[in-house]
Amino acid sequence: MSAPAGAGDVVLRAEHLSVSYAARRPVRAVRDVSLELRRGEVLGIVGESGCGKSTLAYALARLLRPPAELTEGTVTFCGKDGPRVELTALAGEELRRYRSTRIAMVFQSAMNALNPVTSIAHQFRDIFTAHDTGMDRSAMDARTGDLLEMVGIDRGRLRSFAHELSGGMRQRVIIAMALALDPEVVIMDEPTTALDVVVQQEILDEIERLREALGFSIIFITHDLSLLLEISDTLAVMYAGKVVEYAPTEQVAAAPAHPYTLGLLRSFPDMRGERRELRGIPGTPPDLSEQIAGCAFAARCGYSVEACRTTSPPLLPLPGRFGGGVAVAGWNAACHLHNPDLCPGGPPPELSGAAAGRPDRPAAVANGLVSEGTAAGDSSGGFQ
Amino acid sequence: MSVLEVSDLTVRFGRGSTQITAVDAVSFSLRAGQTVALVGESGSGKSTVVRAMSQLVRPAAGQIVLDDTRAGRRGAALRAYRRRVQPIFQDPYASLNPMHTVRHHLARPLHLAREHLRGQELDKAVLEMLRAVNLTPAEEIAAKHPHELSGGQRQRVAIARALATRPDVLLADEPVSMLDVSIRLEILNLLDRLKREHNLALLYVTHDLATARHFSAEIMVMYRGEIVERGPADDVILHPAHPYTQLLAAAAPDPARPRVSAAAARAARQQARIGKPAERREAVLDAGCRFRSRCSRAMTKCQVRPPDLEAAVGHLARCWLYDAAAGNESAESRRASA
Numbered sequence: 001m002s003a004p005a006g007a008g009d010v011v012l013r014a015e016h017l018s019v020s021y022a023a024r025r026p027v028r029a030v031r032d033v034s035l036e037l038r039r040g041e042v043l044g045i046v047g048e049s050g051c052g053k054s055t056l057a058y059a060l061a062r063l064l065r066p067p068a069e070l071t072e073g074t075v076t077f078c079g080k081d082g083p084r085v086e087l088t089a090l091a092g093e094e095l096r097r098y099r100s101t102r103i104a105m106v107f108q109s110a111m112n113a114l115n116p117v118t119s120i121a122h123q124f125r126d127i128f129t130a131h132d133t134g135m136d137r138s139a140m141d142a143r144t145g146d147l148l149e150m151v152g153i154d155r156g157r158l159r160s161f162a163h164e165l166s167g168g169m170r171q172r173v174i175i176a177m178a179l180a181l182d183p184e185v186v187i188m189d190e191p192t193t194a195l196d197v198v199v200q201q202e203i204l205d206e207i208e209r210l211r212e213a214l215g216f217s218i219i220f221i222t223h224d225l226s227l228l229l230e231i232s233d234t235l236a237v238m239y240a241g242k243v244v245e246y247a248p249t250e251q252v253a254a255a256p257a258h259p260y261t262l263g264l265l266r267s268f269p270d271m272r273g274e275r276r277e278l279r280g281i282p283g284t285p286p287d288l289s290e291q292i293a294g295c296a297f298a299a300r301c302g303y304s305v306e307a308c309r310t311t312s313p314p315l316l317p318l319p320g321r322f323g324g325g326v327a328v329a330g331w332n333a334a335c336h337l338h339n340p341d342l343c344p345g346g347p348p349p350e351l352s353g354a355a356a357g358r359p360d361r362p363a364a365v366a367n368g369l370v371s372e373g374t375a376a377g378d379s380s381g382g383f384q
Numbered sequence: 385m386s387v388l389e390v391s392d393l394t395v396r397f398g399r400g401s402t403q404i405t406a407v408d409a410v411s412f413s414l415r416a417g418q419t420v421a422l423v424g425e426s427g428s429g430k431s432t433v434v435r436a437m438s439q440l441v442r443p444a445a446g447q448i449v450l451d452d453t454r455a456g457r458r459g460a461a462l463r464a465y466r467r468r469v470q471p472i473f474q475d476p477y478a479s480l481n482p483m484h485t486v487r488h489h490l491a492r493p494l495h496l497a498r499e500h501l502r503g504q505e506l507d508k509a510v511l512e513m514l515r516a517v518n519l520t521p522a523e524e525i526a527a528k529h530p531h532e533l534s535g536g537q538r539q540r541v542a543i544a545r546a547l548a549t550r551p552d553v554l555l556a557d558e559p560v561s562m563l564d565v566s567i568r569l570e571i572l573n574l575l576d577r578l579k580r581e582h583n584l585a586l587l588y589v590t591h592d593l594a595t596a597r598h599f600s601a602e603i604m605v606m607y608r609g610e611i612v613e614r615g616p617a618d619d620v621i622l623h624p625a626h627p628y629t630q631l632l633a634a635a636a637p638d639p640a641r642p643r644v645s646a647a648a649a650r651a652a653r654q655q656a657r658i659g660k661p662a663e664r665r666e667a668v669l670d671a672g673c674r675f676r677s678r679c680s681r682a683m684t685k686c687q688v689r690p691p692d693l694e695a696a697v698g699h700l701a702r703c704w705l706y707d708a709a710a711g712n713e714s715a716e717s718r719r720a721s722a
Contacts, residue, residue: 280569
């Protein structure tokens with residue numbers, strides 16, 4: 001698999017990661033995922049709940065705890081200064097040195113991620129002490145003040161408790177915490193999901209500003225594709241534990257290659273465009289504790305062919321694919337429609353890249369997904 | 385014909401100096417076969433409006449009139465009102481009882497609303513309800529407990545339960561915000577179809593402007609307990625009049641916007657925010673126009689609470705910018721500049 005073309009060198013590389021949750025029937029939440037994060041890049045990972053995106057984030061940061069278990073694969077970190085380190089081979093104290101200092105994580109739900117019974121200053125002191133920065137108390141508080149100001153919070157808030165802050169402010173504090181030890185990679189798991197749109201936009205602006213100023217790379221995980229279209233450089237679309245499409249964001253938005261990506265793009269009503277019939281994606285994702293024969297999306301896919309139900313499509317590069325009028329390197333999709341042997345007619349125009357009349361408007365792509373499965377028939381003639 | 389009329393609805397919480405007015409003299413009406421959207425940020429009072437309309441909180445003032453009859457507050461009159469005005473809540477993981485099967489969730493309201501239904505007939509009605517919300521195979525679903533269902537399926541059960549009493553009005557409070565993006569549209573399409581089939585009056589409470597526009601005829605925008613703008617859906621979204629609505633519309637991620645222009649807009653916002661700490665921006669004042677501390681177009685006059693002023697025909701904004709008497713921006717000049 002070739003990675004989408006990016007600017008910098010690779011800072012984090014995941015190869016063939018698989019994660020299972022131990023149970024009577026093990027749940028294979030992440031299945032053979034390979035990704036590359038380049039220096040200074042924002043890599044967006046999108047998918048429905050239960051598709052394994054948070055589990056993948058935890059695996060990348062080596063934060064998995066039983067019953068979750070990394071069953072296969074490696075995560076390699078290539079720092080600015082220093083050798084390549086295989087994070088998956090580290091344990092104990094060695095691993096702890098990488099967490100927070102090199103790879104930091106911003107967890108979901110800002111509302112609950114702060115300790116309610118200690119002050120903000122105290123929680124920052126914990127970080128500095130745990131990682132042996134050798135700072136004394138006043139130096140720690142001074143650094144905390146700087147970090148708070150960096151994310152737009154008055155340093156007077158040092159003594160505040162979580163309940164004294166609004167949701168947006170709490171999320172800012174969490175981001176400041178992730179940046180406290182100057183990491184090279186920040187993994188953000190739904191960092192804005194609980195926030196209002198106006199606050200969400202402010203936080204995204206803040207993340208973008210800090211990234212430009214400090215130069216860290218971001219893995220941004222969300223179910224909201226519309227956010228990633230605005231902020232990510234590269235997009236990885238996950239379905240049922242696998243990456244089904246992996247390509248430069250702007251080109252994917254204009255001309256997706258995988259039917260699932262197309263369905264996701266069509267799940268958003270266009271706020272200002274013409275009113276049109278909207279479908280979403282009918283049906284529900286498969287049970288990950290079951291053995292999946294063929295393509296996991298086949299049951300919900302309006303384009304599926306015979307092979308989709310028997311053979312699982314591998315994630316393969318699409319050579320010579322065009323997006324916005326130019327050939328795009330590093331476009332990968334896991335779909336039989338792009339395999340000339342199984343689908344001699346080639347993919348339909350809306351998936352071949354040919355139908356993208358206006359590269360900036362995914363809404364311009366023609367036709368709707370064919371509805372199948374349990375939830376069919378909610379088609380709506382006219383709104384209002 | 386108007387089904388449900390809400391006038392001067394006011395809800396207060398707490399007492400003394402800590403008392404807050406969550407909903408402040410809100411008036412509107414819902415008509416059969418029509419969807420009205422109520423949009424706004426968290427804490428604006430949207431859910432409190434729904435709770436007051438469901439008679440789950442007691443309003444401090446104002447009245448609710450259902451088909452020319454004042455809504456009953458207790459006893460048989462309250463039960464009759466609740467049968468006809470049904471809420472659908474945001475969180476389908478919390479609104480269903482984990483101890484009971486889907487059949488029980490539907491059989492109870494069916495039995496209460498239509499007392500003659502018993503035994504096989506009741507069972508048949510339950511399955512009918514499930515099919516009406518596309519939960520098939522109905523027999524299998526009816527026997528399941530909530531934890532065996534996906535979020536979308538649970539919300540369908542909640543919708544079926546709301547419909548079981550054959551209501552005239554549905555109050556849908558963020559019915560899809562807990563659900564995955566990919567299944568939101570199906571649930572909204574379902575509500576839209578049921579509304580047409582049963583000629584329901586539908587209040588759609590949401591923070592999502594795009595679906596508000598697509599699924600409703602009229603939009604009301606709420607800010608700090610007040611409705612600050614209202615009008616036909618397309619007018620409110622495509623030509624927002626109140627500066628708060630304009631802010632909301634600009635903040636919503638727009639998948640159709642090219643990335644270059646999104647980045648340019650971001651740079652402009654970052655520039656505008658320099659020197660303004662986040663805290664000040666999120667703070668609010670209580671006297672005068674409530675939005676004025678965040679408003680880029682605030683004037684001296686805004687220290688006085690503005691009335692509803694006409695921004696265009698049938699399109700009202702609670703903002704001094706549309707004060708025709710003062711020779712401010714008229715609807716025409718705003719349209720021309722837009």
